[in-house]
Amino acid sequence: MKPTDVKNPDYYHKVVDCQWACPAHTNVPEYIRLIAQGEYTGAYMLNRESNVFPAILGRTCDRPCEPACRRERIDAKPVAICRLKRAAADLRGEIAHLMPKIPAKKNDKRVACIGAGPASLTVANDLMPLGYEVTIFEKLDEPGGLMRSNIPSFRLPERVLSEEIELILNMGVDARFNTPVESMKELLASGFDAVFVGSGAPRGKELNLPGRAGTERIHIGIDWLGSIAFGHTTSVGERVLIIGVGNTAMDCCRSSRRLGGKDIKVMARRPREFFKASAWELEDAEEEQVEILINYAPKSFKVENGVVKGMEFDQLVWDAGAKNSQTVGTVFLPADDVILAIGQENAFPWIERDLGIDFDKWDTPIVDPTTYQSTRPGVFFGGDAAFGPKNIIWAVEHGHQAAISIHNYCHGNSVTDRPPFGMNLVSQKMGISEWSYGNDYAPVTRQKMTHVDLKERFDKLTIEVELGFTSDQIAKEVARCLNCDVETHFTAKRCIECDACIDVCPVQCLTITRNGEEEDLRTRLSAPAVNLTQSLYVSEDLPQTGRIMAKDEDVCVHCGLCAERCPTAAWDMQKFELLISYAGEEACANQHTAA
Amino acid sequence: MPSIAKPVARHPSLERNSLGLTIRDYEGSMSTLCAGCGHDSITAAIVRTLWEISMPPHRLVKMSGIGCSSKTPAYFVYGAHGFNSAHGRMPTITTGAIAANRELTYIGVSGDGDSLSIGIGHMCHAIRRNVKMVYLIENNGVYGLTKGQFSASADVGSKSKRGEANRMLPIDPVMLGLSIGATFVARSFSGDKEQLVPILKAAFAHRGMALVDVISPCVTFNDHSGSTKSYLYTRKHEARATETDFVPPATEILASISTNGVTSVTMHDGSVVRFRSLPAGYDPTDRQKVMSYLQERQSSGEIVTGLLFADETVADLHEANNTCDAPLNDLPYEKLCPGAETLNWLQDEFR
Numbered sequence: 033m034k035p036t037d038v039k040n041p042d043y044y045h046k047v048v049d050c051q052w053a054c055p056a057h058t059n060v061p062e063y064i065r066l067i068a069q070g071e072y073t074g075a076y077m078l079n080r081e082s083n084v085f086p087a088i089l090g091r092t093c094d095r096p097c098e099p100a101c102r103r104e105r106i107d108a109k110p111v112a113i114c115r116l117k118r119a120a121a122d123l124r125g126e127i128a129h130l131m132p133k134i135p136a137k138k139n140d141k142r143v144a145c146i147g148a149g150p151a152s153l154t155v156a157n158d159l160m161p162l163g164y165e166v167t168i169f170e171k172l173d174e175p176g177g178l179m180r181s182n183i184p185s186f187r188l189p190e191r192v193l194s195e196e197i198e199l200i201l202n203m204g205v206d207a208r209f210n211t212p213v214e215s216m217k218e219l220l221a222s223g224f225d226a227v228f229v230g231s232g233a234p235r236g237k238e239l240n241l242p243g244r245a246g247t248e249r250i251h252i253g254i255d256w257l258g259s260i261a262f263g264h265t266t267s268v269g270e271r272v273l274i275i276g277v278g279n280t281a282m283d284c285c286r287s288s289r290r291l292g293g294k295d296i297k298v299m300a301r302r303p304r305e306f307f308k309a310s311a312w313e314l315e316d317a318e319e320e321q322v323e324i325l326i327n328y329a330p331k332s333f334k335v336e337n338g339v340v341k342g343m344e345f346d347q348l349v350w351d352a353g354a355k356n357s358q359t360v361g362t363v364f365l366p367a368d369d370v371i372l373a374i375g376q377e378n379a380f381p382w383i384e385r386d387l388g389i390d391f392d393k394w395d396t397p398i399v400d401p402t403t404y405q406s407t408r409p410g411v412f413f414g415g416d417a418a419f420g421p422k423n424i425i426w427a428v429e430h431g432h433q434a435a436i437s438i439h440n441y442c443h444g445n446s447v448t449d450r451p452p453f454g455m456n457l458v459s460q461k462m463g464i465s466e467w468s469y470g471n472d473y474a475p476v477t478r479q480k481m482t483h484v485d486l487k488e489r490f491d492k493l494t495i496e497v498e499l500g501f502t503s504d505q506i507a508k509e510v511a512r513c514l515n516c517d518v519e520t521h522f523t524a525k526r527c528i529e530c531d532a533c534i535d536v537c538p539v540q541c542l543t544i545t546r547n548g549e550e551e552d553l554r555t556r557l558s559a560p561a562v563n564l565t566q567s568l569y570v571s572e573d574l575p576q577t578g579r580i581m582a583k584d585e586d587v588c589v590h591c592g593l594c595a596e597r598c599p600t601a602a603w604d605m606q607k608f609e610l611l612i613s614y615a616g617e618e619a620c621a622n623q624h625t626a627a
Numbered sequence: 628m629p630s631i632a633k634p635v636a637r638h639p640s641l642e643r644n645s646l647g648l649t650i651r652d653y654e655g656s657m658s659t660l661c662a663g664c665g666h667d668s669i670t671a672a673i674v675r676t677l678w679e680i681s682m683p684p685h686r687l688v689k690m691s692g693i694g695c696s697s698k699t700p701a702y703f704v705y706g707a708h709g710f711n712s713a714h715g716r717m718p719t720i721t722t723g724a725i726a727a728n729r730e731l732t733y734i735g736v737s738g739d740g741d742s743l744s745i746g747i748g749h750m751c752h753a754i755r756r757n758v759k760m761v762y763l764i765e766n767n768g769v770y771g772l773t774k775g776q777f778s779a780s781a782d783v784g785s786k787s788k789r790g791e792a793n794r795m796l797p798i799d800p801v802m803l804g805l806s807i808g809a810t811f812v813a814r815s816f817s818g819d820k821e822q823l824v825p826i827l828k829a830a831f832a833h834r835g836m837a838l839v840d841v842i843s844p845c846v847t848f849n850d851h852s853g854s855t856k857s858y859l860y861t862r863k864h865e866a867r868a869t870e871t872d873f874v875p876p877a878t879e880i881l882a883s884i885s886t887n888g889v890t891s892v893t894m895h896d897g898s899v900v901r902f903r904s905l906p907a908g909y910d911p912t913d914r915q916k917v918m919s920y921l922q923e924r925q926s927s928g929e930i931v932t933g934l935l936f937a938d939e940t941v942a943d944l945h946e947a948n949n950t951c952d953a954p955l956n957d958l959p960y961e962k963l964c965p966g967a968e969t970l971n972w973l974q975d976e977f978r
């Protein structure tokens with residue numbers, strides 16, 4: 033293999049599994065260390081830089097970082113990254129003075145954002161400090177998008193949601209509620225320099241089966257959740273059937289539980305390992321005595337005089353990969369309400385099709401995945417509106433990227449001109465066997481989130497179920513982080529091949545061997561490198577024997593022992609900082625150490 | 628001294644030996660030697676060997692004298708017995724321990740100072756007695772612990788860190804051992820575990836004393852450019868005379884191995900050492916030939932390594948003295964101490 037190029041920010045970035053997996057590349061290990069030091073405000077602000085809504089996301093994020101977390105590979109469960117984010121938000125102090133300053137003198141550029149969901153709010157967050165005048169048009173009378181209308185308040189309290197949205201709107205955003213955009217043509221004619229479409233994917237999918245018509249007790253999940261959020265729906269029948277087993281289904285069944293539902297069944301077509309909902313959502317629902325039934329395909333509705341009686345299902349048996357099924361019988365399940373939670377899509381009846389904004393054959397807009405620009409220059413899409421339903425953190429990342437494009441566009445630069453990542457690499461050595469990070473491995477298990485008692489939690493719809501970590505739990509959980517951003521940095525010309533690093537490594541990451549092709553090399557290491565998603569570091573030729581130092585990044589616990597036992601400082605522990613560019617700033621300008 | 632104990636985190640694919648133990652179960656406390664010391668690498672080779680041969684930790688005894696090398700038994704196999712003796716007395720105390728309990732497995736770790744200076748007489752007599760133990764000399768040419776004075780194994784002309792050259796002739800433990808009847812003699816290099824581990828496995832299977840000299844650079848006092856025991860010098864001058872495989876005593880494996888054209892030595896416990904490559908005319912069981920081969924090669928500046936000599940025909944201490952089969956702590960008190968009457972009778976016998 034060729035020697036690894038660690039000057040490319042991607043190499044060490046990838047070692048920080050959580051940061052790499054986060055769509056917004058939140059600097060997780062750094063904020064966890066800040067929490068460990070009691071710097072909650074600092075931890076919050078660091079989060080805010082990349083993910084904009086730490087308190088919201090600390091409760092609701094899809095957390096792609098956690099399945100990626102290295103800790104899971106050696107200790108069964110990942111660090112509770114998401115709930116630590118909440119801890120920073122809960123415990124933070126005053127931040128007003130730390131927020132970006134909004135220039136009094138504007139730059140004479142006006143940007144329209146359609147929808148007040150997380151995507152548009154992020155665009156505003158990034159552009160307001162640069163002097164833009166941002167106008168948000170929102171159909172509803174409150175901001176937040178699905179975060180307000182669909183994520184139930186027992187998961188995300190209204191106070192938390194509003195507080196973080198206010199931080200952005202208070203930058204001086206011109207937010208116009210109850211103002212649906214009904215014609216893109218008109219909007220384009222009204223003199224904005226750029227338009228951002230952050231209108232989400234508002235259309236819940238319908239299930240057209242026999243008996244569907246003639247009742248108001250069969251609901252579209254996202255609409256039904258919306259009507260609960262805005263107080264229009266306050267009760268549900270005792271027997272509820274939820275069709276589908278994704279995130280929406282989970283919120284629907286748990287909401288039913290709070291509105292009077294007693295016998296609540298979530299009906300899944302396929303076995304559990306194919307569910308769209310995350311393991312923790314299922315756990316939370318089942319804790320509330322919701323039943324989840326597998327291998328049932330809806331067949332027909334039974335409705336009499338506008339009253340739902342129940343539904344008929346085919347019972348399925350699946351083959352091994354759950355690709356093909358066989359019907360082995362039918363069952364009838366009685367119900368008072370049926371809630372359809374089988375997906376949603378974006379829809380743009382208000383965008384005229386002759387504006388140069390092209391749509392594909394599924395009637396979804398053609399959007400560039402890097403610039404987020406549509407086929408009409410100056411019109412950008414992001415969030416669920418761009419590529420269909422995703423989640424909040426993706427909406428935020430789309431917002432950041434679209435803001436960069438808008439900034440380029442408004443200043444006559446090419447939107448494809450993307451500012452690169454930068455990096456800083458700083459030695460953590462404080463003395464012999466002394467580091468400026470906690471290198472000891474804490475053998476503590478993942479802390480379990482405590483929940484409000486089952487009896488109390490249904491008293492009111494708005495009681496937040498999760499209580500947050502106690503200070504003791506926070507202290508334990510932060511210690512589980514392996515500091516994957518403190519990198520083992522190698523200088524081949526210093527190595528005398530004494531083997532000390534190899535012998536001391538607790539997890540057999542290191543090998544000195546003759547070079548070879550990756551496939552072969554992976555089998556010749558101290559421990560076979562079977563996890564192909566993890567990089568193999570390969571050094572330049574070592575001076576004494578011409579062999580190479582190889583490191584399998586997979587399960588390195590960043591303990592620094594290799595560097596401590598190295599007599600020549602060929603290994604050093606260096607903190608990697610990814611420098612991310614946002615609209616109007618070049619991250620590389622902040623690069624203070626040549627790597 | 629490392630800042631932390633070795634993390635308990637383990638590689639998810641860590642294998643277990645026939646006792647159900649992982650290699651990490653053979654570790655000891657954290658080394659307090661200088662970072663990069665060859666001795667630590669030898670420790671790692673010992674750990675690997677003991678894990679691979681599935682040594683029950685509580686059946687192992689770790690013996691040592693004084694020196695950095697003699698500190699190393701603390702760094703492997705927590706669960707073993709051990710004794711850290713006075714300077715140079717490791718072989719003597721081990722002889723006593725073995726006399727008292729022949730059922731345990733003994734490894735003595737010593738240094739060139741410990742064994743070739745102050746303890747040379749003790750070592751020679753343990754060799755003569757063919758005490759059944761692995762006798763490991765971690766040879767760095769200096770007294771590391773006392774800050775790098777030349778030891779008895781320093782080569783003529785090898786320079787100290789401050790620049791003076793050694794003028795006294797070295798004592799080579801390999802030649803010394805061969806000349807006084809050692810029954811198993813090997814030399815290796817701390818930086819070459821591929822060679823050292825099979826040698827150590829064979830050493831544990833040997834009938835009597837297995838003398839293993841391991842070049843082990845002292846990274847702090849003897850790893851500079853004028854040294855003949857540095858990493859670089861050893862790498863440049865090492866000549867592997869023999870290449871050996873160790874085949875444990877498992878019949879199915881033995882049956883499938885062809886012995887055609889391969890020199891092999893069957894060890895006391897039924898395992899086999901196969902010499903994969905040998906210099907022409909080299910016979911690892913012929914003491915005279917081995918000595919003259921070594922003399923010739925070493926005079927041309929080579930550091931000859933490998934399992935150099937093995938003789939499984941010589942009785943060990945217990946066999947030669949026809950001692951009782953049971954360890955002394957297994958004997959009933961009356962038998963071990965038969966009383967004043969018996970003592971009187973015995974003394975009368977000598978009058």
Ligand SMILES: Cc1cc2nc3c(=O)[nH]c(=O)nc-3n(C[C@H](O)[C@H](O)[C@H](O)COP(=O)(O)OP(=O)(O)OC[C@H]3O[C@@H](n4cnc5c(N)ncnc54)[C@H](O)[C@@H]3O)c2cc1C
Pocket residue numbers: 092093094146147148149150151152169170171172175176177178179182183211212213214230231232233234254257279280283382414415416417421422423424425427
């Ligand atoms: C039930 C449910 C639960 C969810 N739970 C989670 C979760 O726990 N974690 C997570 O990360 N994600 C979750 N999601 C997904 C997440 O809410 C969305 O991916 C995210 O909100 C998308 O943000 P957005 O800014 O693209 O659009 P949205 O949040 O959908 O906001 C779009 C806004 O645009 C407005 N709008 C639409 N059309 C117009 C128009 N023509 N004129 C003016 N305004 C308009 C809408 O009223 C809305 O306010 C959930 C989704 C659902 C349905």
Ligand SMILES: Cc1ncc(C[n+]2csc(CCOP(=O)(O)OP(=O)(O)O)c2C)c(N)n1
Pocket residue numbers: 693694695696697714737738739740741742745765767769770771772773778
């Ligand atoms: C009776 C006695 N004499 C002298 C010493 C001082 N002393 C301690 S270690 C040592 C030499 C150790 O050298 P070596 O066995 O080569 O070990 P190394 O440190 O090089 O591994 C000496 C002379 C002592 N501890 N006891």
Ligand code: SF4
Pocket residue numbers: 520536537538539540541542587588589590591592593594595
């Ligand atoms: S920091 Fe070094 S010693 Fe520690 S696990 Fe990683 S490679 Fe191994």
Ligand code: SF4
Pocket residue numbers: 526527528529530531532533534594597598599600601602603663
């Ligand atoms: S400890 Fe240092 S000098 Fe020794 S092998 Fe490892 S990197 Fe090389």
Ligand code: SF4
Pocket residue numbers: 659660661663664665666695696767771772844845846847848
């Ligand atoms: S002084 Fe030399 S022998 Fe002793 S620990 Fe340091 S490097 Fe090893």
Ligand SMILES: [Mg+2]
Pocket residue numbers: 694738739740765766767768769770771778
């Ligand atoms: Mg010595």
